[in-house]
Amino acid sequence: AQTVTxxxxxxxxxxxxxxxxxxxxxxxxxxxxxxxxxxxxxxxxILVIRQEAYKQQNATENRFSVNFQKAAKSFSxxxxxxxxxxxxxxxxxxxxxxxxxADGLTFGKGTHLIIQP
Amino acid sequence: NxxxxxxxxxxVRRRGQEARLRCSPMKGHSHVYWYRQLPEEGLxxxxxxxxxxxxxxxxxxxxxxxxxxxxxxxxILRIQQVVRGDSAAYFCASSQQGLNTEAxxxxxxxxxxx
Numbered sequence: 119a120q121t122v123t124x125x126x127x128x129x130x131x132x133x134x135x136x137x138x139x140x141x142x143x144x145x146x147x148x149x150x151x152x153x154x155x156x157x158x159x160x161x162x163x164i165l166v167i168r169q170e171a172y173k174q175q176n177a178t179e180n181r182f183s184v185n186f187q188k189a190a191k192s193f194s195x196x197x198x199x200x201x202x203x204x205x206x207x208x209x210x211x212x213x214x215x216x217x218x219x220a221d222g223l224t225f226g227k228g229t230h231l232i233i234q235p
Numbered sequence: 236n237x238x239x240x241x242x243x244x245x246x247v248r249r250r251g252q253e254a255r256l257r258c259s260p261m262k263g264h265s266h267v268y269w270y271r272q273l274p275e276e277g278l279x280x281x282x283x284x285x286x287x288x289x290x291x292x293x294x295x296x297x298x299x300x301x302x303x304x305x306x307x308x309x310x311i312l313r314i315q316q317v318v319r320g321d322s323a324a325y326f327c328a329s330s331q332q333g334l335n336t337e338a339x340x341x342x343x344x345x346x347x348x349x
Binding site (some may be wrong): 168 | 283343
């Protein structure tokens with residue numbers, strides 16, 4: 119079984135600052151994917167960024183980037199130039215991948231990120 | 236191309252009643268996943284279905300809960316004889332088969348048991 123741990127229940131930064139959300143996971147699998155999802159007050163789950171475990175290069179999506187350390191089983195999310203609209207719950211998630219298709223996601227408990235004006 | 240559609244958005248049931256939650260996956264998606272989110276918690280995997288098949292129901296309570304994804308129509312998560320502890324947000328996600336592993340989420344159904 120996989121576990122995902124987010125050790126920061128809440129974080130608060132000023133607008134335009136850079137913030138890093140931490141995530142660690144535990145698995146014996148070799149083929150897997152890692153995700154960061156954003157859940158604003160609307161409750162919609164929005165995919166922020168995805169990382170394939172077999173790729174050494176860290177994924178980047180505009181202001182969002184990850185620091186993927188496979189050996190340490192760490193997957194942190196960096197948000198640069200933070201904006202008020204980034205205020206939301208952020209969930210780290212793990213998915214084992216088998217050749218026949220994708221399994222369900224295992225989520226961390228989330229980090230509530232607050233961007234202050 | 237409409238996203239994942241869940242209905243109803245809000246559902247209120249009295250203890251002992253049945254709750255039926257519906258999920259229409261994105262067009263072309265044949266994999267459906269159901270998750271439950273308790274207050275202040277992350278989403279917990281419940282069940283993974285493909286058309287007419289349950290692939291993995293390891294996260295589903297053994298009693299009162301069932302799920303189906305028929306050949307035609309939406310996926311249904313059914314909770315019989317609801318109790319207050321069933322109150323939660325229930326999310327459905329869908330994905331394509333094969334290498335496209337991105338799961339798209341619906342907006343969820345908030346079930347309140349009174």
